[in-house]
Amino acid sequence: MNTKIILAAACAAALAGCATKDEAAYRAQADAVLKRDFQARGIATMDRLDQTELQRICTQYHDNPPFEVQQRLEAAEMKTVKLPADGKFMGDWKRGARIAESGRGMTWSDKPGEAGGSCYNCHQLSPQQTSFGTLGPSLLQFGKTRGYTEANQKYVYERIYNSKAFNTCSTMPRFGSTGTLTEAQIKDLVAYLMDPESPVNK
Amino acid sequence: MKRRNIVCAAALGAALGATPVAAQDTDTTTAEFEKFRAVMEEANPAELFELKGEELWRTRRGPKNASLEKCDLGLGPGVVKGAYVQTPRYFPDVGRVMDIEARVVHCMITLQGFTYEELAKQPFSTETRTPDVVSIVTFIAAQSKGMKFDAPQSNAQEREAYELGKAIFFHRAGAWDLSCASCHGADGKRIRTQQLPNFTNPQQAARGVLGWPGYRMTGGVMHTLQWRMNDCFRQQRFPEPKYVSEAITALLTYLTVNANGTVYKGPGIKR
Numbered sequence: 001m002n003t004k005i006i007l008a009a010a011c012a013a014a015l016a017g018c019a020t021k022d023e024a025a026y027r028a029q030a031d032a033v034l035k036r037d038f039q040a041r042g043i044a045t046m047d048r049l050d051q052t053e054l055q056r057i058c059t060q061y062h063d064n065p066p067f068e069v070q071q072r073l074e075a076a077e078m079k080t081v082k083l084p085a086d087g088k089f090m091g092d093w094k095r096g097a098r099i100a101e102s103g104r105g106m107t108w109s110d111k112p113g114e115a116g117g118s119c120y121n122c123h124q125l126s127p128q129q130t131s132f133g134t135l136g137p138s139l140l141q142f143g144k145t146r147g148y149t150e151a152n153q154k155y156v157y158e159r160i161y162n163s164k165a166f167n168t169c170s171t172m173p174r175f176g177s178t179g180t181l182t183e184a185q186i187k188d189l190v191a192y193l194m195d196p197e198s199p200v201n202k
Numbered sequence: 203m204k205r206r207n208i209v210c211a212a213a214l215g216a217a218l219g220a221t222p223v224a225a226q227d228t229d230t231t232t233a234e235f236e237k238f239r240a241v242m243e244e245a246n247p248a249e250l251f252e253l254k255g256e257e258l259w260r261t262r263r264g265p266k267n268a269s270l271e272k273c274d275l276g277l278g279p280g281v282v283k284g285a286y287v288q289t290p291r292y293f294p295d296v297g298r299v300m301d302i303e304a305r306v307v308h309c310m311i312t313l314q315g316f317t318y319e320e321l322a323k324q325p326f327s328t329e330t331r332t333p334d335v336v337s338i339v340t341f342i343a344a345q346s347k348g349m350k351f352d353a354p355q356s357n358a359q360e361r362e363a364y365e366l367g368k369a370i371f372f373h374r375a376g377a378w379d380l381s382c383a384s385c386h387g388a389d390g391k392r393i394r395t396q397q398l399p400n401f402t403n404p405q406q407a408a409r410g411v412l413g414w415p416g417y418r419m420t421g422g423v424m425h426t427l428q429w430r431m432n433d434c435f436r437q438q439r440f441p442e443p444k445y446v447s448e449a450i451t452a453l454l455t456y457l458t459v460n461a462n463g464t465v466y467k468g469p470g471i472k473r
Contacts, residue, residue, distance in 0.1 A: 022365065030369035034440075037447035044441045048376045055374040059381065062372065103394075106377045106439045121393045133393045135385065164379070173378035173439075180377065 027059060044108035054164060063169035070168040078165035080177040081158050089153035089190050096192030097199070099185050100125055106180055115180045117160070117189055122172070125192070126199040135171060143194040144201040156190045232397065239471050247417045248340055248469035251332065251424045255341025258334050264314030273309035275302065275342065286346035287466050290455045292359040299363040301454045303339050303428045304446035310335070322445035326432065327423040339426050340415045340469050347468035351411060353458040360455070367456030370449060371401065377439040382453075384438075396473075407460035413470030420473060427454055 031051065040046045054073050057065050065073070102116020120129060122136035146152050159166055161176030175181040181189075192198050259270045259282075275285035276293065290301040293308075300308065310316045327336055355361050374381040385393065386401045399409035415426040431450050435443055443450050 023369070026365045026369040027373070029366055030373050033366065033449050033452070034370065034373065034375070037444050037449035038435075038441040039444055041442040044377075044436075044439065046441050048439065048441055051373075051375050052379075055379055058379070059372055059374045107436050108442055109436060131394045133391070133396075135391050135393065135398075169374075171380070171384045173380075178377055 024060075041108035043106065043110065043112050054168065058169035061169075065168060073168045074165055077162050077168075077174070077177070078158075080174075081161045081165060082176065082183070083154075083157070084183055084187065089150070089157045089187060090194060091184060091187030091189075091191045093188070093191040093195040093198035093200075095185075096188035096190070097126070099181070099188055100192055101129070106178075115185075117175060117181060117185070118173075119189070127202070128199055139193060139200065141201055143196065143198070148194060148196055153190055153194050156193050157186060160186050160189055235473065242471050246469065246471060247422075248344075248415065248424060248471070251337045251340040251415075251417075252344045252469065253341075254332075255337035255339070258338050259341055264310065264316050266313065266315035268313045268315075270306075270309050270313060270338070272313060273306070275305055282342055282345045284346055284349055286343040287349045287351045287353075289353060290360075290363060290451050290458060291354050292357050292363075297359075298448065299359050299451055299455060301427070301446070301451045302342060303335060303426055304451055306335055306338050306342070307446050318445075325445045326429045327425055329421055329423060332424055336415065336424050336426055340424060343415055343466075343469050346466050349466055351408075351458060351462045351464050351466055353455065353462055355459055363452045363455040364459050366448075367452035367454070370453050371456055375440065380438045382434065382438070401457060401460060404460060407457065408464035410457040411461045412464065412467060413472055416470045416472035418472045424469075425472070 031049075035046070035049050038046065038049060051059070054077070057069060057073065061069075099117045100119035103118045103121055104110050105115025105118070119125060120132045122133040124132040124134075124138040124140050125142075127140060142156075143152070160181070162174040163170040163172035164174055173180060176183070176186055193200055195201070262269050272279045274280075274293075274295075275282065276288055276291045277283075277285050286302055289305065290299050292299050293305065296308065307318070307321050310321060311318060321333075321335060324331070325333055325335065327333065353360075355364060371382040371386075374384070381387075383402065385391065385398050389400045389403060389406070391398045391400070399406045401407055401410055411427070414430065415424060417423075418425050428446060428450060431453060432443055435441075
């Protein structure tokens, strides 16, 4: 019986070893096959399949890279965040509400410059909007519970601009760094989360 | 067909859209849709496409004026029963793994003389046009109703297709850094109110293949898994996959093999 268990464990270990080795080869093959089997359409150009270092590392580590790697990548992502020239983080929460609702942008069926934030795809925000996703945390009463401070406004601006500066392999797109949203749009979203008058905080 | 679409849309509206549905009630929404789906499946519009597909399968067509009755879907020339649930599989005559739609396209090219270019030009259904391939695949799928998914992993090529598909599933890229797993890698997640199956969980893998090909309420059109993969990549903010390419076959191999053992209920109905 013991022999059987040891044998089974050894086999499992051997298989795991092989699987790890093969995984790298299959990742490289996937990269090559995607580049061969996909084609540009509309604004979705082929350079989108050139993995960035961050995308490559998050793929390799199934979104959980070693701590030192996370620190290095997050610092690099933070450098891509461009703070508003006028030093103001808040726009208009009413415009922000529309941007949060829109799921458009960056697909091959979208035109350039017609992106929204797709916020409700993943987050709960205003209690009035009951159609919301759960891929991200609920942001209900975001400003009210965390405090309407300038530091929090800055945090929200940076987080929307580049979520990977805070969580290396975050599922959330880098809305500012990728040019999906403009500075003004991000400010409107900050207001949607941080203005005491916004329905998010009611 | 047109009138049926309107009836479907109206019925769906009554079942789902008439009152705003609170997100906490998502399970109620899902339950209501399942009830509606059960009613619809008694007179599933997919059956019309099955009939059309069967006729297309038997009719002499194309520059070579041949039917598809000699097409080998993996179980021998002309054998349709059980073929759908036993693909993707390795086809020695072409030396590659093919999913069912890739194989039908292959047969339309080799037996009937159509070209890849004309078949790939507008491969997916619109409100005004259903490509022949879609009807043919729906016919073939219907002949596996009640059978278990049994996509083979019996040779190196099939196992390699699975591993490649898995690697593609976890491959993060594109304008928004997304992979398939970004949305389909954890239990109990939703986009808006749409529940997302977790394809890394064996218990949920069946949700990737059941109900396809599906008659989609949105737009009232018939779609295959080739379309489903295409539209996922659109929303993943990737460039577009080429029609019936190896990348899509590999992904379908990963999804189908994970669902092996599930009983296929035939072409279905989708939101």
